[in-house]
Amino acid sequence: MNVVFWILAVITILGGLTAVTLKNTVHCALALTVAFAGLALLFLELDAQFAGFAQILVYIGAVAILVVFAILLTRGSETPSEGVFSRTWFAGLLIAAGVFSVLAWAVLHSTAALPHESNVPAVDVRQIGHALMGRYVLPLEIVALLLTSAMLGAVIVAMHEKGEQK
Amino acid sequence: MTPLAAYLLVAALVFAIGLAGALTRRNAILVLIGIELMLNAANLNLVAFWRYGPHPELLTGMMFAVFSIAVAAAEAAVGLGLVIAIYRHARTTDLDEINRMKG
Numbered sequence: 074m075n076v077v078f079w080i081l082a083v084i085t086i087l088g089g090l091t092a093v094t095l096k097n098t099v100h101c102a103l104a105l106t107v108a109f110a111g112l113a114l115l116f117l118e119l120d121a122q123f124a125g126f127a128q129i130l131v132y133i134g135a136v137a138i139l140v141v142f143a144i145l146l147t148r149g150s151e152t153p154s155e156g157v158f159s160r161t162w163f164a165g166l167l168i169a170a171g172v173f174s175v176l177a178w179a180v181l182h183s184t185a186a187l188p189h190e191s192n193v194p195a196v197d198v199r200q201i202g203h204a205l206m207g208r209y210v211l212p213l214e215i216v217a218l219l220l221t222s223a224m225l226g227a228v229i230v231a232m233h234e235k236g237e238q239k
Numbered sequence: 240m241t242p243l244a245a246y247l248l249v250a251a252l253v254f255a256i257g258l259a260g261a262l263t264r265r266n267a268i269l270v271l272i273g274i275e276l277m278l279n280a281a282n283l284n285l286v287a288f289w290r291y292g293p294h295p296e297l298l299t300g301m302m303f304a305v306f307s308i309a310v311a312a313a314e315a316a317v318g319l320g321l322v323i324a325i326y327r328h329a330r331t332t333d334l335d336e337i338n339r340m341k342g
Binding site: 075112127162166168180209212216219224 | 320
C-alpha cells in the first residue's frame with residue numbers, strides 16, 4: 074500500500090469521526106464534507122474516475138449543501154443544554170463497536186480468493202457512456218424516474234401545510 | 240495486508256463511525272449524516288471490489304456505485320424534507336422528544 078492511500082484513509086476517518094462527535098451541528102456538516110472529499114479521492118486512487126467525480130458533484134456539491142440548509146432552517150445549530158448524545162448512547166456505541174469488530178474479523182480472516190494485484194483497468198468515459206446506454210439502460214431510466222419522484226416528494230413533504238398561518 | 244483488505248478495513252471503519260453517529264446522536268440531521276457515511280462506506284466497498292476483482296473491464300462495481308450515489312442523493316433530499324416537516328410541526332429536531340407518530 075502506498076503512502077497516498079494512508080493519508081486519504083486518515084483524512085476520511087478523521088472527517089467522519091469529527092462529523093459525528095462535534096457539538097456544533099454546522100461544524101459537523103463541514104467535517105462531513107471533508108469525509109466526502111476523502112472518499113472521492115479514495116475513488117480516484119482506485120482508478121474509478123467517473124465514480125470519484127460523481128461523488129464530488131453529488132455529495133460535496135449537493136448533499137452537503139442540503140445538510141447545511143436543513144441545519145440553518147431548523148434550529149439545529151444551537152447546542153442543546155442536555156447534551157448532544159441520546160440517552161441510549163452507550164448501547165449505540167457498543168453496537169457500532171461490535172459491528173466493526175465482526176467486519177474487521179471477516180476481512181482479516183477471509184481467504185484471499187481475489188488476485189492481489191490486477192492490471193489497471195483502462196476505463197474512459199466513452200466506455201461508461203456505452204455501458205449506460207446499452208447494458209444499464211433500464212437501471213438508468215429507473216434512477217431518472219426515482220430522482221424525479223423523490224424531488225417532487227421532498228417538495229410536497231416540506232411544503233407549508235394548508236391553513237397554517239405563517 | 241493486501242490493498243483490497245486495506246480498503247475494506249477503511250470502509251468498515253467508516254461504516255462503524257456512521258452507525259455510531261446514527262445510533263448515538265439526538266439531532267435528526269446528525270442521524271442522517273451518519274446514514275450518509277454508511278452509504279458511502281458501502282460505495283467504497285463496491286469500487287474496491289470492482290478494482291481488484293477479476294473482470295474490471297465489465298464496469299459492474301463502478302456502475303453499481305454510481306447508481307448507489309444517485310439513490311443516496313434522492314434519500315438525502317427526502318430525508319431532509321421530512322426533518323424540516325417534523326421541525327415545523329414539533330418545533331424540535333431532538334429525536335428523544337419526537338416519540339409520537341400522531342401529532
